[in-house]
Amino acid sequence: xxxxxxxxxxxxxxxxxxxxxxxxxxxxxxxxxxxxxxxxxxxxxxxxxxxxxxxxxxxxxxxxxxxxxxxxxxxxxxxxxxxxxxxxxxxxxxxxxxxxxxxxxxxxxxxxxxxxxxxxxxxxx
Numbered sequence: 001x002x003x004x005x006x007x008x009x010x011x012x013x014x015x016x017x018x019x020x021x022x023x024x025x026x027x028x029x030x031x032x033x034x035x036x037x038x039x040x041x042x043x044x045x046x047x048x049x050x051x052x053x054x055x056x057x058x059x060x061x062x063x064x065x066x067x068x069x070x071x072x073x074x075x076x077x078x079x080x081x082x083x084x085x086x087x088x089x090x091x092x093x094x095x096x097x098x099x100x101x102x103x104x105x106x107x108x109x110x111x112x113x114x115x116x117x118x119x120x121x122x123x124x125x
Contacts, residue, residue: 004096009119014087018121022079022096024072027114028053033104034072035059035112036081038121040092047109048094049081059106063089086123093118 004027008020024034035050049070050059058070064083071080079096099112 004098004114004116006094006096006116006119009094009121011122011124012086014123014125016086016123017082017084018086020081020083020094020096020119020121022081022116024077024079024096024098026077027098028072028074028077031098031100031114033101033108033112034079034096034098035104035106035109036070036079036094036096037106037110038090038092038094039118040089043092045095045110047106050104050106050109051079052104057104059104061106083121086121088123088125091121091123094121 005023032053037047039045048061048064051070067085069082095115095118097112097115
């Protein structure tokens with residue numbers, strides 16, 4: 001299967017923005033839930049955003065609500081995460097993931113085995 005491939009990470013100052021992209025390949029046809037999770041040094045993985053493949057409902061962790069926006073383009077097999085008002089607590093490796101769930105939620109995203117290699121996001125104060 002085609003791998004999930006993230007891009008768009010980098011370094012930014014607090015208050016800045018970044019947009020992450022993920023090439024989802026054929027996972028948009030084999031799953032019903034796409035999302036992003038992150039892992040900060042020394043911390044557990046945290047699901048930050050999720051979106052239903054067959055619909056438009058989106059789900060966010062409380063920590064990113066109102067600052068992050070998840071987008072999907074199923075025609076282009078692409079999943080994006082727009083991150084605004086970034087703060088140092090957003091620093092970490094961000095992963096794109098895809099899976100099948102009865103209910104698509106941001107919390108469940110880290111449980112997906114189908115995931116990319118990750119892209120580093122560093123926010124400095």
